[in-house]
Amino acid sequence: MSFSLSKIVVSPEGEQLYTFEYAASIAETSTTVVEIYVELGVIEAFGSMLRSREIARIAQIGRLRQDLGLNLVGAAMVLDMAQEIAQLRAQLKVYQSHPS
Numbered sequence: 001m002s003f004s005l006s007k008i009v010v011s012p013e014g015e016q017l018y019t020f021e022y023a024a025s026i027a028e029t030s031t032t033v034v035e036i037y038v039e040l041g042v043i044e045a046f047g048s049m050l051r052s053r054e055i056a057r058i059a060q061i062g063r064l065r066q067d068l069g070l071n072l073v074g075a076a077m078v079l080d081m082a083q084e085i086a087q088l089r090a091q092l093k094v095y096q097s098h099p100s
Contacts, residue, residue: 018049
C-alpha cells in the first residue's frame with residue numbers, strides 16, 4: 001500500500017503527524033483498532049492524526065498481546081510502567097551526576 005500526503009501536518013510541538021490509516025498500515029493493524037485505542041485512551045490523537053511515538057505504541061501493544069498473550073489493559077500498563085521506569089532512571093542519572 002502506498003501513501004502520499006499533499007501536505008505535512010505537525011503537532012504544536014513541531015512533530016510530524018500521521019493519519020490513522022498510515023498508522024494502521026505501519027503497525028500492521030486496522031484503522032478500527034487505532035480508533036478503539038484512541039477512544040479508550042490507550043493512545044493520544046490530535047483529531048484524526050497521530051505522532052510517531054503513538055504508532056510505535058500501537059505496534060508494541062500488538063506484539064505484547066500476540067507474543068505474551070496480554071489483554072489490552074495489561075499491554076498498556078506494561079508500556080506505561082516501562083516509560084515511567086525510563087523516566088526514573090534518567091532522573092536518577094542526573095541526580096547521581098551532581099554530587100552534593
